[in-house]
Amino acid sequence: MERHQNPSANIPKWSALLIEAVNKPGLIMKAYSAFHSYSLGNQLLAIVQCQMRGIQPGPINTFPKWKELGRYVKRGERALTLCMPITRKRRDENPHEESNGEGTFTSFVYKARWFVVDQTEGQDRPPRVIPDWDADRALPALDVTMVPFDSADGNCQGFAKKRQIAINPVAQLPHKTLFHELAHVVIGHTLEADFADTEKTPRSLREVEAEAVAMLCCEALNLEGADYCRGYIQNWLYRGTGFDADAIPEKSAQKILRTADQIIRAGRPTMAPEASER
Ligand SMILES: [Zn+2]
Secondary structure, X not given: OOEOOOOOOOXXXXXXXXXXXXXXXXXXXXXXXXXXXXXXXXXHHHHHHHHHHOOOOOOEEEHHHHHHOOXXXXXXXXXXXXXXXXXXXXXXXXXXXXXXXOOEEEEEEEEEEEEEHHHEEEOOOOOOOOOOOOHHHHHHHOOXXXXXXXXXXXXXXXXXXXXXXXXXXXXXXXXXXXHHHHHHHHHOHHHOOOEEEEOOXXXXXXXXXXXXXXXXXXXXOOOOOHHHHHHHHHHHHEEOOEEOHHHOOHHHHHHHHHHHHHHHHHOOOOOOXXXXXX
């Protein structure tokens, strides 16, 4: 798997994690069911580390948080690395920082400070329930309106215009189409053009982005459609000369993971305190 430039970090790039999810059906579902309170990118980061080290995936917390919960990290266990946002006052120009317009900046750093329940011992933990996802909650939270489907094109599965989407009432994979159209809006594609999606998704980077978001959402939430998306993305990656894992740019991978995360979070009930960490 391709790593970040910094050799000491040994952390896979987001595009490499995404390709891993494309090529290993079931990986996202496993990651989501174990780590659903974390961002999708961190879920993939955590599951890949668990697999490399033979750790059983499960709830994760920092050392002090486990202590608070009556559990202790076992002797000799190494912490998992996750990516966390750090907000601080502006100091100097740094191209890796995102401005929020208030004189503060968010930068992302990798820290090794999380342990999976399997790496700890102590008091039993109550079983956790995976929160359900509801489109009626997600749409208003994302500021997206569902409008009646009025396309005369029988092949059209759905469309996205500005902040409106429509899904063909007889769409073959309605959830997949819903996530795909939502992705076009949330990523910002609809600021540039309208999208009418037929059964055959055209080959373009924007379509790969929307389809990858749909794959992540369908598989995490165990809804039909992930296989179809996976096929499209694999086909995109396998062009003429062979498999090209670099065909999805790192920037697109970040957008895809962030958007899928936003859509999933928007459709869940307001979090219980335990699940509010990233
Ligand atoms: Zn599309």
